[in-house]
Amino acid sequence: MTTLDSDIAHLLAGSLVLVSFLLLYQDRMFALLNVFALHAIVLAFSVAWQAHLQHAPHLYITALIALLFKGAIIPAALHRIVVRLGIHRTIETVVSIGPTMLFGMGLVALSVVVMLPLTQSAGAFVREDLAFALSVLLLGFLMMVTRRNAVSQVIGFMSLENGLVLAATGARGMPLVVEISVGFSVLIAFLVIGIFLFRIRERFDTVELQALDMSRGESE
Amino acid sequence: MSVGTLALVGLLGTPAIGALLLAAIPTYRVAAVLNMILCAITLASAALLYSHRPEPSLYLIVDDLNTVFLIIGTLVGFTTSVFSAGYIAHELQSRKLRSRDLRFYHALYQFLMFAMDLALVSNNIGLMWVAIELATLTTVVMVGIYRTNAALEASWKYFILGSVGIGLALFGTILVYLAAQERLGEGMLAMAWDRLAAHSALFDPALLNLSFIFLLLGYGTKVGLVPVHAWLPDAHAEGPTPISAVLSGLLLNVALFALLRFRLIMAGNPAVLSPGPMMATMGALSLIFAGFMIYRRRDIKRMFAYSSIEHMGIITLAFGLGGPLANFAGLLHMAMHSLTKSAIFFGVGYVSQLEGTQQIADIRGLTQSQPLLGWLLVVGAIAIAGLPPFGIFTSEFLLVTSTFARSPWLAILLVLGLMIAFSALALRLHGLAFGETDKRHALPAWRLAPMALHLGLVAIAGIYLPVAIVAWFRHVATQLG
Numbered sequence: 001m002t003t004l005d006s007d008i009a010h011l012l013a014g015s016l017v018l019v020s021f022l023l024l025y026q027d028r029m030f031a032l033l034n035v036f037a038l039h040a041i042v043l044a045f046s047v048a049w050q051a052h053l054q055h056a057p058h059l060y061i062t063a064l065i066a067l068l069f070k071g072a073i074i075p076a077a078l079h080r081i082v083v084r085l086g087i088h089r090t091i092e093t094v095v096s097i098g099p100t101m102l103f104g105m106g107l108v109a110l111s112v113v114v115m116l117p118l119t120q121s122a123g124a125f126v127r128e129d130l131a132f133a134l135s136v137l138l139l140g141f142l143m144m145v146t147r148r149n150a151v152s153q154v155i156g157f158m159s160l161e162n163g164l165v166l167a168a169t170g171a172r173g174m175p176l177v178v179e180i181s182v183g184f185s186v187l188i189a190f191l192v193i194g195i196f197l198f199r200i201r202e203r204f205d206t207v208e209l210q211a212l213d214m215s216r217g218e219s220e
Numbered sequence: 221m222s223v224g225t226l227a228l229v230g231l232l233g234t235p236a237i238g239a240l241l242l243a244a245i246p247t248y249r250v251a252a253v254l255n256m257i258l259c260a261i262t263l264a265s266a267a268l269l270y271s272h273r274p275e276p277s278l279y280l281i282v283d284d285l286n287t288v289f290l291i292i293g294t295l296v297g298f299t300t301s302v303f304s305a306g307y308i309a310h311e312l313q314s315r316k317l318r319s320r321d322l323r324f325y326h327a328l329y330q331f332l333m334f335a336m337d338l339a340l341v342s343n344n345i346g347l348m349w350v351a352i353e354l355a356t357l358t359t360v361v362m363v364g365i366y367r368t369n370a371a372l373e374a375s376w377k378y379f380i381l382g383s384v385g386i387g388l389a390l391f392g393t394i395l396v397y398l399a400a401q402e403r404l405g406e407g408m409l410a411m412a413w414d415r416l417a418a419h420s421a422l423f424d425p426a427l428l429n430l431s432f433i434f435l436l437l438g439y440g441t442k443v444g445l446v447p448v449h450a451w452l453p454d455a456h457a458e459g460p461t462p463i464s465a466v467l468s469g470l471l472l473n474v475a476l477f478a479l480l481r482f483r484l485i486m487a488g489n490p491a492v493l494s495p496g497p498m499m500a501t502m503g504a505l506s507l508i509f510a511g512f513m514i515y516r517r518r519d520i521k522r523m524f525a526y527s528s529i530e531h532m533g534i535i536t537l538a539f540g541l542g543g544p545l546a547n548f549a550g551l552l553h554m555a556m557h558s559l560t561k562s563a564i565f566f567g568v569g570y571v572s573q574l575e576g577t578q579q580i581a582d583i584r585g586l587t588q589s590q591p592l593l594g595w596l597l598v599v600g601a602i603a604i605a606g607l608p609p610f611g612i613f614t615s616e617f618l619l620v621t622s623t624f625a626r627s628p629w630l631a632i633l634l635v636l637g638l639m640i641a642f643s644a645l646a647l648r649l650h651g652l653a654f655g656e657t658d659k660r661h662a663l664p665a666w667r668l669a670p671m672a673l674h675l676g677l678v679a680i681a682g683i684y685l686p687v688a689i690v691a692w693f694r695h696v697a698t699q700l701g
Contacts, residue, residue, distance in 0.1 A: 118426040126398065137387055144380060153380060160387050167394050173406025174397055176346040180390070183350065 005053055012046035013132035013166060017108065020139040023159055024104055024124045025097045029082045029151065033075045036155050040070035041164045051170045059169055066165065069185050070158060078151060095146050107138040128172035136163030158188060225272035228282065228341065230265035231290070234258050235334035243327035248312065251326045252305035258330055259298040262337065266294040274540035276399045278412050289340050289477050292555050296469040296562050297333050299670035303566045304329070304462035306667040310573050311460070315470045321365055324552035325460070332358045332466065336474050344411045348478055349393050355471055356382045356442060361637035363459035363668050381441060381451040389438025389478075395431035396485065399423040413481055420488035428492045429483070435482050436498055442475030444529045444538060446506040453513075456525035457578065461569030464521060468528040469562035473554055476532065480539060480700065499540030504633050506533030511640030515647070519578045520568055523648060525562065525603060530641050531557040537634065538619050539700070545622040552685075553615035556678055560603045560612060561673035567597040570668075574661040580648055585657030593663060594653055596671050601649045603678050605642045611681035 019039045026032040044067035095103075111134035117129060140160025144153050161184050166201035168177045221229075238258035245251045255411070270291060273282045282290075294692055311317045317325070332355055339351035360382060364375030400410040403422040409415060420428070437448060444452040456464040479499070486495045510530035516525035535557065538550030571586065572578045586594030603610035616638060623631040681689075 114430065118430050123580070130395075130398075134391070136342075137391060141384060141387070144384070150376070157380075157383050164387060164390050164394075167391060171394050171398050172401060173410075174394065174401075175408050175411060176344075176350070180346070180350065180661075 005164075009046070009049055009053065010128060012042060012049055012133075013129055015042050016162065016166060017132055017135045017139070020136050020143075020159055020163075021101070021104060021157070024100055024139065024143055026145075027097070030079065032152060032155060033082070036158065037071050037075040039159055039162060040066050040075075043165060044071060046166060047169050054172060056173070058178050059082060061178050062145050062165065062169065065181055065185055066162070070162070070188075074158070074188065078154075082100070082151060100142065100146050104139055104142055107142060108135040111135045111138055126170055130167060132169035133170060136166060138161070139163075156189070161188075174217055222272070222274060223268065224272040224282070227265045227268035227272060228274050228280065231262055231269065231294075231337050231341065232334065233241075234261045234265065235337065239330040239334060242330055243323065245326075246323060248308065248322040248326075251323065252301075255326050256298070256301045256305060259294070262333060263298045264299075265292040266290040268512060269519065276343055276414055278408050279344050279347055280341050281414055281655060282341055282689060283619070284692075284699060285480065286304030286340045286477070288551060288555070288693070288696055289473060292558050293336060293340065293470050294333075296558050297336075297466065300462050300469070300562060300566075301329070302464050303465065303569070303667070303670045306664075307460070307462055307569050307573070314573075316351070316366060317460075324493050324513040325362065325365060328358050328362050329462075329466075331665070332362070336470055340433060340477060343413050344408070345393050345396060345413055345481075346411050348481070349390055352439070352442065352474060354701060355387050355474065356386070359455070359459075359463060359467060359471060362463045363455045366458070370454075371458040374451075374458035378451040378455045381448065385441030385448070387438070387439045388434045388441070391605070392431045392438055392482075395427055395434065396482070399427035399431065410668055413485070416485050417488055420485045421490065423489060425489055425491035428489060431514065432482060432486055432492075432495050432498075436479065436495070439475045439478045439482075440502060443472055443479065443532050443536065444506070445502045445532065446509045446529065449506065449510075449529050451521045452529060453470065453525040456482075456528070457519055457521040461521070461565055461572070464525070465562040465565035465569075468482065468565060472528065472532050473558060476535060476539075476554070479536075483539070484685050484700070496540045496542045498631065500537050501540075503504040503533045503535070503537030503540055504630065504637070506530065506576040507537065507637035508633065508640070509533075511637050511644065513643070514641055514644035518580055520572065520583065521565075521578055523580065523645075523647070524564055524568060524604075527645070528557075528561055528643065529606075530637070531561070533637070534616070534619065534634075541619075541623060541630075542701060543622070543626070544694065544697045546619060548698045549615045549618035549622065551693045551697060552681075553612065553619065554683060556611035556615055557604075559674040559678050560600060560610070563671045563678075564597070564600040564604060566668075566671040567593060567600055568580075568673075570663060571597065571636055574663065575659075577582045577654075580652060583652055584655030585659075587653050587655070589657050589659040590661040590663055591667065592668055593661075596668060596675060598649065598653050599675050599679075600671070601653075603675060603682075604646045607642075609679060609682045609684075611678045615683070616680050620683070 019042055022035045026035055044063045046061040047059055047066060051063060112131045115131040115134055137160055140156050140163055143156035147153050147156060165181055168174055235258060242251050242254060258469055269282050270287050270401060271521060308322055310425045313658060335351050335358060336357035338347050342348040342351055360375055360379045364371050386424050397410055400416055400423060403419060404410040441448040456467060486492050507531050510526045512532060513526045514523055517526060535550050535554050538553060571583060575583050603612055606612050606616045618633060620634060623634055
């Protein structure tokens with residue numbers, strides 16, 4: 001692997017972290033969906049580059065899934081849902097944007113501090129790739145925690161999953177990567193869009209989770 | 221094909237084909253009976269695996285550890301299917317569920333059994349992860365099956381926290397693979413659990429340490445350990461009661477089993493941090509926290525859900541403590557808790573159907589309104605609170621004595637937690653079982669058979685534990701180190 005090769009890999013993985021930050025502060029639904037599509041496309045390029053470097057043709061399938069499914073089909077479907085539910089105005093956030101971004105930076109610093117010294121023996125490339133992947137994962141968690149809206153929580157979950165795919169493709173020759181990415185896609189498609197949003201719509205005419213909190217028997 | 225291979229095919233094939241079959245059967249009576257038959261075949265296959273073990277392959281393995289979990293799991297799966305047949309008939313009458321929902325329910329029930337059995341017999345850490353996630357997501361859908369506001373909220377919360385667990389556990393699995401890949405080479409071989417456990421002394425200890433933290437939090441979410449337990453009470457309270465029984469009696473154990481598998485990998489490497497103290501701390505925390513929470517519950521299913529957190533805490537504490545005696549106590553406690561807690565949920569399911577409420581304050585005098593059910597529930601509550609002569613007393617006694625000998629401070633915490641939970645349960649039980657009431661309920665006695673069977677087994681285990689079982693558990697406990 002030449003320096004240029006690993007530089008490009010780092011550029012792509014680093015961009016994914018950057019796009020995760022973009023996701024964090026989007027307060028409009030459509031903008032959020034567009035940025036998520038970008039997130040998936042960057043992931044697709046990153047995975048394709050890994051496939052090229054590792055001479056692992058099966059990883060191209062994972063890249064293709066990321067590009068078509070998460071980069072196009074899911075955002076388009078969510079777009080329709082958002083329009084139909086009439087929630088395209090703004091996103092309610094529990095914590096305001098400034099502290100969220102600061103916290104996000106803290107999480108990235110944490111993952112760098114944790115991963116870099118720990119994986120000395122694993123080789124520079126895998127090590128930094130893992131630090132990036134952990135950052136994307138933690139930023140996805142942060143997004144799921146700070147958003148109260150079901151659609152943006154799903155997007156948080158998908159960005160988290162993109163981080164996992166990045167980590168799995170970075171680990172040389174890891175089996176089951178394609179299967180896991182297919183499984184995740186099926187899960188997202190069926191479970192989230194098909195069942196949950198449909199049912200939540202049916203019951204509440206809103207996808208605000210705040211409304212769900214109130215309906216719980218034991219809430220004070 | 222040898223007997224062992226045949227049994228393994230039966231164990232995995234029966235529920236997998238069964239799920240497809242049940243999805244095609246519209247009449248719920250036929251489906252419920254078929255569900256029972258399928259579970260019985262799976263149980264028979266698991267029992268056969270105890271004596272006839274197939275050679276481990278790259279993907280599947282049957283060893284001493286997982287046969288314990290398999291037999292308990294398939295047994296509870298079978299009795300729950302018997303309970304479920306009576307339970308859902310009532311749900312259909314009271315129009316809480318439609319017959320289309322039931323078709324879906326039965327297919328998912330078998331699919332859940334398949335996923336859990338697969339998780340237990342998998343020899344590949346990636347496959348194990350996939351199977352546990354399948355099982356979790358199946359239960360997410362099942363919890364939301366009533367479509368009430370509360371059920372949807374519980375289901376959504378379970379999904380969100382479950383996916384956090386999914387993420388953390390997969391990241392941990394990837395780190396274990398990375399540690400193994402340097403020594404064992406790329407590909408499937410570096411994911412086979414038996415090879416990982418045999419060669420873990422060669423792996424990078426720093427990577428293993430980090431991976432275990434992710435795995436503990438990830439799979440710990442599924443075990444219901446504090447502070448990642450928040451989904452558990454909601455999911456137990458709002459889903460159909462057979463699913464509450466399967467969750468407490470089975471799924472929590474499967475997640476704990478995954479942790480034990482990774483603990484064994486860690487144990488092979490002398491340079492890593494010991495995972496024991498981490499597990500013991502989380503276990504003790506869960507025990508104390510859940511004990512206090514039981515006091516505050518107004519919903520009967522929620523109360524017993526917190527009791528499940530308490531007992532999973534005790535089991536995790538026991539395995540965290542380690543050593544042959546504590547491991548033995550942990551295994552025994554796990555078996556006894558599975559049987560007792562699912563029996564209690566069978567009883568609670570009928571209680572909430574007959575009384576039409578889950579609020580503890582509205583349920584009074586069960587021993588008068590339905591004596592058999594009321595007394596069985598009293599027996600179940602006494603057993604779960606850890607009083608003699610039941611099996612849970614034996615395992616808790618063993619654990620307390622071995623903890624006192626090794627770390628007295630931890631033992632004080634343990635006893636304190638047990639006392640809190642015990643008094644909370646006793647307080648609630650009194651009103652439930654012995655208050656004044658003029659209601660009278662009719663319930664066919666056969667519907668209480670699974671509950672009586674479970675409690676009977678727990679009582680027998682408390683009085684006399686067969687030598688064969690003691691030897692078997694002792695053997696597994698020594699292997700766990």
